[in-house]
Amino acid sequence: MATVQTSMPLKPTRYPSIRAAKIRSVIVNRLLDLLLWVIVFIILIPIFYIILASFKGRGEITNPTAPVIPEVWNFKNYPEMWRQIKFGPLFVNSIIVVGSTTLVATFFAALAGYALARFRFPGADAYSLAVLGTQIIPGSLFFIPLYLTFLWIKNTFGIPMVGSNFGVICLYVGFFTPISIWILRGFFANLPPDLEEQAMVDGATRFTAFWRISLPLAGPGIASTAIYIFMTAWNELFFGYTLGVKTVPVGIRQFVFGASGTQLRYDLMAAASVVITIPIAVMFLLLQKQFISGLTAGAVK
Amino acid sequence: MDSRLMSLTKTLQQSMKPKAPRERRRNIFRRIFQHRMAYVFILPAVLAMLLIHIIPTVQALYMSLLDLNVRTLLQYLRAPFVGFAHYEKIIGGIVLGTGDANIKGLFQALINSFWFCLWLQIGTLGIGLILALLLNRKFWGRGLARTLVLLPWVVPTFVVGIVFQFIWLQRGGLANRFYLDFMTMVPDGFQTFLHTILTWLLTGMDKIFWFWEFNPKTIAWLLNPKPISWLIGPNARTALIIAGMWSGLPFPTVMLLANLQVIPQDLYEAASVDGANGWQRFRYITLPYLKPIMVITTMFGIIYNFFGFGPYNIATSMFNTALDLGKHVNLLLIVIVRQTFNNQLYGYGAAASVLMTLIALVAIGLFYWLFRSSMISE
Numbered sequence: 001m002a003t004v005q006t007s008m009p010l011k012p013t014r015y016p017s018i019r020a021a022k023i024r025s026v027i028v029n030r031l032l033d034l035l036l037w038v039i040v041f042i043i044l045i046p047i048f049y050i051i052l053a054s055f056k057g058r059g060e061i062t063n064p065t066a067p068v069i070p071e072v073w074n075f076k077n078y079p080e081m082w083r084q085i086k087f088g089p090l091f092v093n094s095i096i097v098v099g100s101t102t103l104v105a106t107f108f109a110a111l112a113g114y115a116l117a118r119f120r121f122p123g124a125d126a127y128s129l130a131v132l133g134t135q136i137i138p139g140s141l142f143f144i145p146l147y148l149t150f151l152w153i154k155n156t157f158g159i160p161m162v163g164s165n166f167g168v169i170c171l172y173v174g175f176f177t178p179i180s181i182w183i184l185r186g187f188f189a190n191l192p193p194d195l196e197e198q199a200m201v202d203g204a205t206r207f208t209a210f211w212r213i214s215l216p217l218a219g220p221g222i223a224s225t226a227i228y229i230f231m232t233a234w235n236e237l238f239f240g241y242t243l244g245v246k247t248v249p250v251g252i253r254q255f256v257f258g259a260s261g262t263q264l265r266y267d268l269m270a271a272a273s274v275v276i277t278i279p280i281a282v283m284f285l286l287l288q289k290q291f292i293s294g295l296t297a298g299a300v301k
Numbered sequence: 302m303d304s305r306l307m308s309l310t311k312t313l314q315q316s317m318k319p320k321a322p323r324e325r326r327r328n329i330f331r332r333i334f335q336h337r338m339a340y341v342f343i344l345p346a347v348l349a350m351l352l353i354h355i356i357p358t359v360q361a362l363y364m365s366l367l368d369l370n371v372r373t374l375l376q377y378l379r380a381p382f383v384g385f386a387h388y389e390k391i392i393g394g395i396v397l398g399t400g401d402a403n404i405k406g407l408f409q410a411l412i413n414s415f416w417f418c419l420w421l422q423i424g425t426l427g428i429g430l431i432l433a434l435l436l437n438r439k440f441w442g443r444g445l446a447r448t449l450v451l452l453p454w455v456v457p458t459f460v461v462g463i464v465f466q467f468i469w470l471q472r473g474g475l476a477n478r479f480y481l482d483f484m485t486m487v488p489d490g491f492q493t494f495l496h497t498i499l500t501w502l503l504t505g506m507d508k509i510f511w512f513w514e515f516n517p518k519t520i521a522w523l524l525n526p527k528p529i530s531w532l533i534g535p536n537a538r539t540a541l542i543i544a545g546m547w548s549g550l551p552f553p554t555v556m557l558l559a560n561l562q563v564i565p566q567d568l569y570e571a572a573s574v575d576g577a578n579g580w581q582r583f584r585y586i587t588l589p590y591l592k593p594i595m596v597i598t599t600m601f602g603i604i605y606n607f608f609g610f611g612p613y614n615i616a617t618s619m620f621n622t623a624l625d626l627g628k629h630v631n632l633l634l635i636v637i638v639r640q641t642f643n644n645q646l647y648g649y650g651a652a653a654s655v656l657m658t659l660i661a662l663v664a665i666g667l668f669y670w671l672f673r674s675s676m677i678s679e
Contacts, residue, residue, distance in 0.1 A: 029438065030520045036435040039428075040449050046547060047452060049475050064481075064528070105349075112346035121336035122329060127343065134354040136661060138608035140637045141654035144647055145351065146378060147361035174353025177346050191426045206338045235457045238610050238638075244486070250461055264621070266467065273460045284455045288448060296559035 026063040055271035058138075061266040077271040081285055083266065087275070090251040095279075097165050098233045098245055101172040103251070106226045108177050110218070113184030114210055118193065128185075131178045139238060146171070147242055173237055176229045183228070183294070187221030188214060224294020231280050249275055334661060335402045365651035374647065402638055409628050411660070412635035417542060418606045418633060422599055430591070431552035436554075454551040458611045462618030465544035469531035469619070479529040526550045532606070532620060537630045544615050545606070553598045559586070560594045589643035596672045600665055607661050608634050633657055 049068075053061050054077055056070045058073035081087060115121070116128055161167035181219075195217075196209040204212070216220065237249035252272055284291065319451055366384055373380035389656075394400020395408045424651075456464065468475045484495075531540045564587065572582050606612055611632050617623045624643075626635060637657065641650030 009528040032435060032438065033440045036446060037431075038442070039432060040446055041455060043547070043550070044449060045475070046464045046468060047456070048388075049467060050460075053467055056440070061467065062470060062473045064478065066473065068475070068478065107583060108345040115339040115342035118343075119336050119339035122340040123334055124339075126565060127347075130350070134454050136604060136658060136663075136665075137354060137358050138634065138658055139610060140352070140608070140634055140641070140656050141361045141651060141658065142357035144641070145357035145364060149352075149357055149360070170349070174349040178350050178354075181346060189669075199494060210342075231455065235459070235614070236610070237614055239458050248562070249457065249614075252459065269463055271465065273463050277460055280457070280633070281452070281455045284451075285448070288451070292451075292555060292559070296556060 005087045023053075028290060032241070050270050050273055052272050054267065056267055056270075058265065058267055061270070074267070076287045077267045078275070081268040081271040081275070084265075085251050085255045087248075087251070087272070090246055090248050091275075093165065093246050094234065094248040097168055097172070097245070098263045100165075100169050101176065102226050102229045103227050103234045104169065105173045105176045105180055105196035106222060108173065109180030109184050110215060110222060110223060111210075112181045113178070114188045114214060116181065116185045117191075118196075128182075131181050138288055143239065143242055150243065161243075165245060168240055168243050168245040168247070171243065172233050173235065175236075175239075176232060180225045180229060183225050184218065184221055187294075191217050221294050224292075225289040227283065227291045228295070230283065234280050252276065311332055315443050332491045337416070348573055352648050361651045363654065365655050367648045369646075369648035369651075371645035374645070380648070383648070386654065387649050390649075391653060392675075403646075403649075406628075406631065406636055406640070407633075410536050410631045412632045413538070413629070413631055414607055414633040417545070417612065419609045420542050421545050421549060421606050424542070424604070425549045425553050426595060426598065428546070428590060429550055430595075432550070432554045433557035433561055434487060434587075436558055450554055451551045456547060456548065458614035459618040461544055462615040462620075464616070464619065465540065465547070466532075466619045469540045471528050471530045474528075474531070476531060480529060535629050536625070537620075537627060541612075541616055543621065544619060545612055548611070548615060549602070551604070552601075553595075556598055557591060560591055564590045592672075594597075596668070600668060603661060603664055603668070607664075608657060610634070613638075 047153050052069060055073045055075065056066075057072070057074045060066045060070065078248045106294075112131075116124060119243055147162070150167055154167075157164070161170065192212055199209045199213055200206065235249070236247075237253060240247045241253060243248045255269070255272065363378065365387060366382060367378070367380040368378070368383045368386075369380045390400070391404060391407065394404035395411075398409070418555070432450060436450065438448075454459070471477060484644065527537060531537065568586050569582055572586060577585070612632055616626060616630060616632060616635060620626050620630070623635070624632070625641065634657075637650055637653050640653070641647060
């Protein structure tokens with residue numbers, strides 16, 4: 001018996017300190033959780049505030065004694081805003097412009113990105129450098145020549161580049177194609193070329209191989225590129241305004257800058273802001289996984 | 302597919318590829334003809350880029366050498382050629398300090414843009430890093446928190462301006478509500494102290510030694526807290542930076558979080574066994590892994606904040622005007638666009654834009670040169 005007792009050199013004194021360390025780590029972790037949720041809440045405050053403000057009455061927003069959460073919820077701001085700036089046509093127009101831009105620019109970028117990933121053609125390096133180079137040309141440099149070029153095309157060939165959806169779609173396609181090429185090139189480079197080669201051995205053309213095999217395989221990349229283009233194009237204000245096209249940001253700009261000379265209607269501004277943000281918020285929340293994975297895929301490797 | 306089989310196919314393919322010297326000896330035209338499909342594939346993108354970027358930029362470069370203004374606009378590219386006069390005027394005016402009001406405004410805007418970029422980058426990277434580290438742990442509601450953090454991203458930039466205009470309103474704005482409520486809660490002596498600190502922070506965003514330009518007028522407020530006018534004077538700079546930070550935070554957070562997730566966990570275990578504490582594990586494992594993405598995010602940030610239209614949209618809709626925003630918040634792009642349009646000095650505006658691009662290129666090049674080792678290791 002005595003031998004058994006001496007042959008078990010357990011150290012009971014260690015147990016409390018390990019337990020204390022565990023408890024301490026749990027407490028630290030819960031405190032960090034709390035900190036995180038506080039930061040998340042602070043980040044969300046502006047969004048809550050604009051939604052609350054869109055349900056306030058006229059003059060209630062600039063009244064310091066009125067409570068932050070409205071006592072009487074006013075639902076009339078939305079229809080009034082809709083009428084006052086003729087929001088419906090603006091909204092439809094924006095959807096048309098941004099939707100076609102997304103389709104066309106993603107298609108162009110997929111073609112070019114595929115070519116850069118698969119072929120070592122003469123000029124490939126120069127071309128990919130030029131693609132990157134377009135990103136560091138500021139808009140303030142080329143917007144006047146761009147406008148005048150578009151005007152010249154309109155006057156010479158009769159193609160309505162200025163003041164029409166067609167012109168602004170051309171503009172946005174040119175805007176968003178380069179960065180999309182850069183995103184998609186990485187996706188196509190990661191796809192194994194075997195499948196396409198087999199298809200081409202079986203008699204498919206290069207384009208069929210691209211369209212039927214590579215494009216579906218690069219689905220997540222295509223999706224994230226499309227969301228990126230949609231979000232950025234929805235955001236674009238300056239060039240749309242310059243070309244005189246009626247998209248949502250341009251309409252809101254006139255409204256915000258008080259073109260009609262009336263005093264600022266903060267309540268209507270809040271309602272408009274909420275309505276503008278809803279389409280991309282919904283799209284983003286639905287396709288968030290693909291978007292994030294697509295965007296970070298190139299950066300993580 | 303079995304990995305060994307895959308490596309076998311790869312080796313086979315490589316052995317079947319034509320040898321490099323033979324390819325080099327081949328005629329360039331034959332190579333172009335051989336790859337004709339590639340040119341067909343890039344053709345649409347090339348045409349779009351030519352129409353939108355290349356042709357207008359070449360015109361703009363030539364335009365910056367012309368005296369193109371409201372009188373000569375109709376002649377466009379046949380306007381009087383003045384060579385580098387615009388560049389001389391801008392650079393000389395800034396260096397010698399002899400420029401007219403336009404050039405002074407341009408210089409002020411350059412300084413503003415510099416500080417705006419710097420504070421925004423420090424802020425978004427710092428807060429983004431903290432957020433990414435916090436989000437990378439196991440906790441209840443992780444997926445929800447990760448989604449909510451990204452929400453500012455979907456808010457269009459001109460809406461960000463409107464939202465923050467609401468927050469900074471002098472009467473009834475959220476910031477002043479918080480501020481005044483907070484001030485009524487704290488005791489008098491401490492209140493004075495807080496207001497002093499806040500005033501310093503606000504007035505001194507661009508001064509390294511903040512107290513140099515302490516405004517004596519603020520002493521009058523100290524005794525009796527009044528609503529702060531956030532959008533007037535030096536405060537506007539802070540207001541703009543906070544709005545920009547809110548809008549720019551999700552991108553670095555996502556990027557850092559994605560990179561945190563691929564750090565091998567056994568490194569941390571090994572370090573713990575060797576007795577490294579939390580800070581050492583962060584400093585010697587996490588930070589080196591995150592460095593490349595931090596460098597890349599900063600380069601994107603310079604391009605986006607220095608001459609992107611994001612800050613332009615935020616500022617113009619926050620201040621409800623595209624005209625003069627005051628010397629504290631005039632960013633470079635806003636000033637160039639305004640001077641070009643209002644004074645109709647198109648040649649001058651193009652020259653200013655070219656100089657802005659050169660400055661950004663130098664900044665990016667310098668940054669790349671400083672951190673090239675971490676980019677290459679990636």
